[in-house]
Amino acid sequence: MKATLYVFPGSHAAMIGRLLLEHKGIAYKRVDLLPVVAKAATRALGFPNATVPALKIDGRRLQGTREISRELERIKPEPPLFPADPAARAAVEEAERFGDEELQPPFRQIPYWAYLKDLSPLRSYAEGAKIGIPIGIAMKTAWPIVKLASRFNDASDENVRRDLAGLPALLQKIDDLIAAGVLDGEQLNAADLQIAASVRLAMTFDDLRPAIEKRPAGKLAMRVVPDYPGKTPPVFPPAWLQQLRDSTVAA
Numbered sequence: 001m002k003a004t005l006y007v008f009p010g011s012h013a014a015m016i017g018r019l020l021l022e023h024k025g026i027a028y029k030r031v032d033l034l035p036v037v038a039k040a041a042t043r044a045l046g047f048p049n050a051t052v053p054a055l056k057i058d059g060r061r062l063q064g065t066r067e068i069s070r071e072l073e074r075i076k077p078e079p080p081l082f083p084a085d086p087a088a089r090a091a092v093e094e095a096e097r098f099g100d101e102e103l104q105p106p107f108r109q110i111p112y113w114a115y116l117k118d119l120s121p122l123r124s125y126a127e128g129a130k131i132g133i134p135i136g137i138a139m140k141t142a143w144p145i146v147k148l149a150s151r152f153n154d155a156s157d158e159n160v161r162r163d164l165a166g167l168p169a170l171l172q173k174i175d176d177l178i179a180a181g182v183l184d185g186e187q188l189n190a191a192d193l194q195i196a197a198s199v200r201l202a203m204t205f206d207d208l209r210p211a212i213e214k215r216p217a218g219k220l221a222m223r224v225v226p227d228y229p230g231k232t233p234p235v236f237p238p239a240w241l242q243q244l245r246d247s248t249v250a251a
């Protein structure tokens with residue numbers, strides 16, 4: 001099998017693409033793009049959408065974490081990403097949908113808002129990436145990219161404040177899915193990988209990590225992605241973190 005995965009540093013969706021291939025034991029070449037630039041690059045490479053992860057596998061083009069998980073399951077059934085039992089499979093598919101549609105989006109706003117305030121942590125997210133130009137030069141071009149990406153992703157004060165206030169409910173839902181046995185079983189499934197990558201990205205933020213790491217959701221994230229490059233020191237106004245702090249006491 002010949003596989004090339006297009007990603008960009010820091011992207012939780014791209015991390016899911018990597019985890020899916022690694023779960024299946026499929027060797028792949030990783031191509032690191034830059035945010036925003038990736039939009040044009042993926043189109044130029046013949047993908048239908050302008051997002052990562054984008055996977056070329058045996059000449060076929062797959063895009064989006066859920067399309068990739070399903071196709072990998074079809075072309076290489078072992079080890080499985082989905083349970084064989086239909087009811088259990090439906091529960092994993094629904095958890096995967098939740099991860100994709102509800103959990104991923106805030107983490108396309110929160111990071112860009114933070115980098116607009118302070119660009120210096122950005123470099124840590126590119127650790128291990130080969131973006132084709134020296135990292136120092138890439139960082140000099142980072143400011144316009146971050147500004148554009150913030151605009152594309154609506155990373156406004158209002159949205160990010162709302163995202164942060166919504167985190168306790170998302171984390172509770174993940175803890176509930178773990179308690180119900182849908183996630184964090186003996187064998188990891190597609191929803192574990194989908195959800196853990198977003199939670200693990202959240203844990204690279206010093207403001208968020210203490211409220212997450214001791215919860216089942218945080219432990220799952222560490223199990224699935226022990227090393228997620230990047231670290232952002234405290235950056236959010238304390239008032240925006242109130243709900244998260246309250247939920248830490250309750251957890």
Ligand SMILES: N[C@@H](CCC(=O)N[C@@H](CS)C(=O)NCC(=O)O)C(=O)O
Nearest residue numbers: 011013035036038039051052064065
């Ligand atoms: N729900 C999609 C989301 C893919 C997505 O939006 N990826 C972001 C990165 S996290 C992206 O490629 N954005 C384009 C860009 O910023 O250039 C999936 O699970 O694959």
